[in-house]
Amino acid sequence: MSQPVHLVILITTRPGRGGDQIAAFERLAPIVRAEPGCLRYDLHQVTGEPDRFVLVERWSSEAALAAHDVTPHMTEADAASPAFRAGPAEVIRLDAAPLA
Amino acid sequence: MSQPVHLVILITTRPGRGGDQIAAFERLAPIVRAEPGCLRYDLHQVTGEPDRFVLVERWSSEAALAAHDVTPHMTEADAASPAFRAGPAEVIRLDAAPLA
Numbered sequence: 001m002s003q004p005v006h007l008v009i010l011i012t013t014r015p016g017r018g019g020d021q022i023a024a025f026e027r028l029a030p031i032v033r034a035e036p037g038c039l040r041y042d043l044h045q046v047t048g049e050p051d052r053f054v055l056v057e058r059w060s061s062e063a064a065l066a067a068h069d070v071t072p073h074m075t076e077a078d079a080a081s082p083a084f085r086a087g088p089a090e091v092i093r094l095d096a097a098p099l100a
Numbered sequence: 101m102s103q104p105v106h107l108v109i110l111i112t113t114r115p116g117r118g119g120d121q122i123a124a125f126e127r128l129a130p131i132v133r134a135e136p137g138c139l140r141y142d143l144h145q146v147t148g149e150p151d152r153f154v155l156v157e158r159w160s161s162e163a164a165l166a167a168h169d170v171t172p173h174m175t176e177a178d179a180a181s182p183a184f185r186a187g188p189a190e191v192i193r194l195d196a197a198p199l200a
């Protein structure tokens with residue numbers, strides 16, 4: 001049986017562009033959350049740092065994540081985000097089951 | 101009413117010392133999870149990187165986190181961890197409520 005996939009993604013926007021990240025997420029979130037296998041898709045603001053965010057994703061399987069990555073809305077979002085992001089997001093993939 | 105506190109903590113051990121981090125966490129986790137106000141205290145391995153971890157903490161309030169930070173078991177753990185960690189953990193504090 002396939003394992004869930006857990007991602008923690010660190011995002012930094014260009015100075016003063018955090019609002020663009022939030023707006024993009026607000027458009028995207030309901031679409032992504034409706035995708036098959038999406039268990040969690042939450043963007044958190046880093047406290048007191050308006051240009052830093054952590055996106056937490058959880059998918060039911062590798063296949064669900066792979067399908068998500070090539071959806072038209074993600075292709076479009078990936079093309080748009082460099083305009084307001086300071087650099088590529090840092091994607092940290094975690095073993096889904098916590099230790100201990 | 102006080103807000104919950106949500107932390108994502110990036111940990112890197114010295115090369116080959118990931119096992120020490122896991123052992124330390126296994127000793128600490130049941131004690132921390134029993135502290136007042138501890139809502140989550142989970143260590144995840146970064147997939148395929150035996151020396152990298154992400155600790156996810158959620159506390160009911162700032163006061164609960166502040167009390168946790170000065171417990172004898174945390175003081176002891178903080179003194180022991182530099183022996184096996186590559187550097188200080190990177191603590192990212194998140195606004196507890198996700199955006200959108």
